[in-house]
Amino acid sequence: MRFLINKVVLFLSTVAAILGLLFLFWILITLTIKGVCAINLHIFTNDLVNNGLRNLLVGQFVLAFIAVLIGVPIGMIAGVYLQEYSFGSKYAEVIRNLSDVMMSAPSIVIGTFVYAVIVNPVGHMNGWAGAVALAIMMIPIVLRTTDDMLFLVPKELREAGVAIGAPKYKVIFDIILKAAKVGIMTGFLLAFARIVGETAPLLFTSGNSEYFTLDLNNEFPSLTVAIYNLATMPDKNLVDIAWAGAFILTLFVLVINLFGRYIIKEKK
Amino acid sequence: MNLEKVMDIKNFSFTYAGANKPSLKKINLPVYEKKVTALIGPSGCGKSTLLRSLNRIHDLYPGNKYKGEILLKDFETGKMKNILEYKKENELINLRQRVGMIFQKPTPFPMSIYDNIAYGLRLQGKKNKAELDEKVEEALKGAALWDEVKERLKDDARGLSGGQQQRLCIARAIAVEPEVLLMDEPTSALDPISTIAIEELVAKLKDKVTIVIVTHNMQQASRISDYTAYMYLGELIEFGTTEQIFLNPKNKNTADYIAGKFG
Amino acid sequence: MEAFFKKFSAFSAATILLILTSIFVVLFLYAKPAIKEYGLKFLIDSRWDVVVNDSNIKMATAALNQNTTDIDNEIIPTDDDLDIIEDNDLKDIPMDDDLNIEQENNVSDTKVIYGGLIPIVGTILSTILAMLFAVPIAMGIAVFLSEIAPPFISRPVGIAIELLAAIPSIIYGMWGLFYFGPFVSKIFGGGSVSLLVAGLVLGIMVIPFIASLTRDSMKTTPNVLKESAYAMGATKFEVIRDVIFPYAKKGIIGSIILALGRALGETMAVAFVIGGVFSFPHKITDPTVSIPVVLANNFAESSGMSLSVLFYLALILFVISFVVISFAKFYFLRDKR
Secondary structure, three states, X not given: OXXXXXXXXXXHHHHHHHHHHHHHHHHHHHHHHHHHHHOOHHHHHOOHHHOOOHHHHHHHHHHHHHHHHHHXXXXXXXXXXXXXXXXXXXHHHHHHHHHHHHHOOOHHHHHHHHHHHHHHHHOOOOHHHHHHHHHHHHHHHHHHHHHHHHHHOOHHHHHHHHHOOOOHHHHHHHHHHHXXXXXXXXXXXXXXXXXXXXXXHHOOOOOOOOOOXXXXXXXXXXXXXXXXXXXXXXXXXXXHXXXXXXXXXXXXXXXXXXXXXXXXXXXX | OOOOEEEEEEEEEEEOOOOOOOOEEEEEEEEEOOOEEEEEOOOOOOHHHHHHHOOOHHHHOOOXXXXXXXXXXXXXXXXXXXXXXXXXXXXXXXXXXXXXXXXXXXXXXXXXXXXXXXXXXXXXXXXXXXXXXXXXXXXXXXXXXXXXXXXXXXXXHHHOOHHHHHHHHHHHHHHOOOOEEEEEOXXXXXXXXXXXXXXXXXXXXXXXXXXXXXXXXXXXXXXXXXXXXXXXXXXXXXXXXXXXXXXXXXXXXXXXXXXXXXX | OHHHHHHHHHHHHHHHHHHHHHHHHXXXXXXXXXXXXXXXXXXXXXXXXXXXXXXXXXXXXXXXXXXXXXOOOOOOOOOOOOOOOOHHHXXXXXXXXXXXXXXXXXXXXXXXXXXXXXXXXXXXXXXXXXXXXXXXXXXXHHHHHHHHOOHHHHHXXXXXXXXXXXXXXXXXXXXXXXXXXXXXXXXXXXXXXOHHHHHXXXXXXXXXXXXXXXXXXXXXXXXXXXXXXXXXXXXXXXXXXXXXXHHHHHHHHXXXXXXXXXXXXXXXXXXXXXXXXXXXXXXXXXXXXXXXXXXXXXXXXXXXXHHHHHHHHHHHHHHHHHHHHHHHHHHHOOOOO
């Protein structure tokens, strides 16, 4: 009897795993079929106003890139503080845990926050607001990764740096960050992959634009927001463009993820 | 024989942060110039704790308490200064450039062999390439590593073998010409051949640098040291010339440890 | 330089604290007009954007004296300057028989009512549905990966599950709208967008999250414990039930609660498939709304009191998810270094 229960449970677990795989493949396959069908040279050389994706691809990338410029230094240096300057303190523990809480917070609420703080005073949606919203989402992720990677650096290495007479900040930059370099960079990469696919924080901060523009002071083109708008349009052509965009986005995100995991594996 | 003290430990007690009892109790120990002093004793006797107090590396971890004095000879004035009184960052940095440390695990910095050796020199402000080249070569020769790496100074130091990495760390430490070199079980992570190489190095180096070495290997201590301090449970039980400690220990505890009856 | 860097890095670390408190403060400030206007009844009021004749105003109008005073007819406060109109102002409107003023009063004796009950209920129901669906499956996957599958299977399958987690939520939304929704409606009836579809899509989204956290927790069980149980002749299931799960209990429960907190705030996957209809789902296959969906659909065109109401909703959402996630983190999944 016990063995029967055992077999049933293990069988069900396997079924669950298969179900999970099923969903994954269902999503990826439909995405690929609908996406590849809609891909042609036109969408890469035209902007949304002409039923193309060009401005959206560029725009999304620009927003994510600026978010990186803002979020990564703050997150990384915050992580350095937690590990190197306040290791073991209660304060560090609280910040660390709060940062994790922030990682799971609703991204749309961050959008409303940035709306209140940037869009409202300025008077209209703008690219900077969108980038800041993404940056806010990035900071806790980067902080965590940096924190974890620095934790792995053996304490003897720190002691050796201090023992040769280097001031603490030099030990951190010349030795410790370099030692953890690979892990930290991979963390950036994965954080980037995460925010480049975000929609909610951009909906009412940077909105969307049909035109190719690099002007961050106004509504800024975003692939994700465009997909959201296009997918519910009655015009089938527009929906196809949404699929194409969705496919490219997913491909990009998955490739970065796989690449990042590969690097981490190689390091070990 | 001219026995000058380069360091003098007086009534030194040390308590780790959050501990009820001190880990070191009223240690009195001289460190003679250009001699090798070994600290031996069973696990937990405090020998590493004592060593790490000599360059105040404990300061990396807040909350530790010192009592007593650790005096270091100031070579310009000839006077002994209490290093436990140093509070400012640059005083501590200066201390550590005068009192170097080698760790149990080889700790090559994530940079080239050349940059590893030059690191301490650059910290001191030396920039002249010719001067750096010369000092790097001198240090590597002093650590008996030059011949093995002279063709690949630009290679990452982490590619070296364990024994080579430890010699690299020694070269890095002596490049800044410290007065004292602290070694915390430098060969316990190495194979026998590398161990012999390091031991030969210690014999060579003591002409230039005072060495204090912690080892749990008694035979090593008897081979390479001039003076030996035997510690037990945080106290200094006996101190004397290595010959006297090993052949004629005055304290029964010492004698038992030497004879291998415990530890 | 050393001192500067230390201060700078301390400041960077404090930005976490800064941002979190700022969010609370800003949301609260912007929600304040709505909070003042609708109070806590907002949480149980299911009317949305409904114009109502306010009998209070009619009575006040009737009982007025002859004084002429400037009347501030604005019932809806503006957002920019955050001036808050006291409720008392409405009752104290002095009046006389002047025709002009009477006309203005006719306009002002209606009020727009907003109530957050429907989106709140929608958020909670869709999340519960998602968890009911996701937790058993995720547990099964975790068990499969850590105890059943040999390495040459568990590694690629593990990676596949993590890829599921990496897929942007908007993709889940699109797939749900065009493929999964119709599929669900074929099986369960009802429309292809509904509470049910939203709950299931949300569930599929959180499965990889719960599965990998559970798997990590299960891995912390010391091998010796498992081996002792096997040595006594226990079956795999018994070892999982009696050794691994109890040992990893804290981590597993924490992961589930954390996933719940995340699901509460999910927007894109839900927005496509929940239906966007501002009414109670009487059947599980009816369309409805959730807070993030209301925010997403209405934010851009709102201003004044309706914007403040949205901020009120956002504040509610933020508080609920913050509490849930913090509970999971600080009670179950605390990271001590």
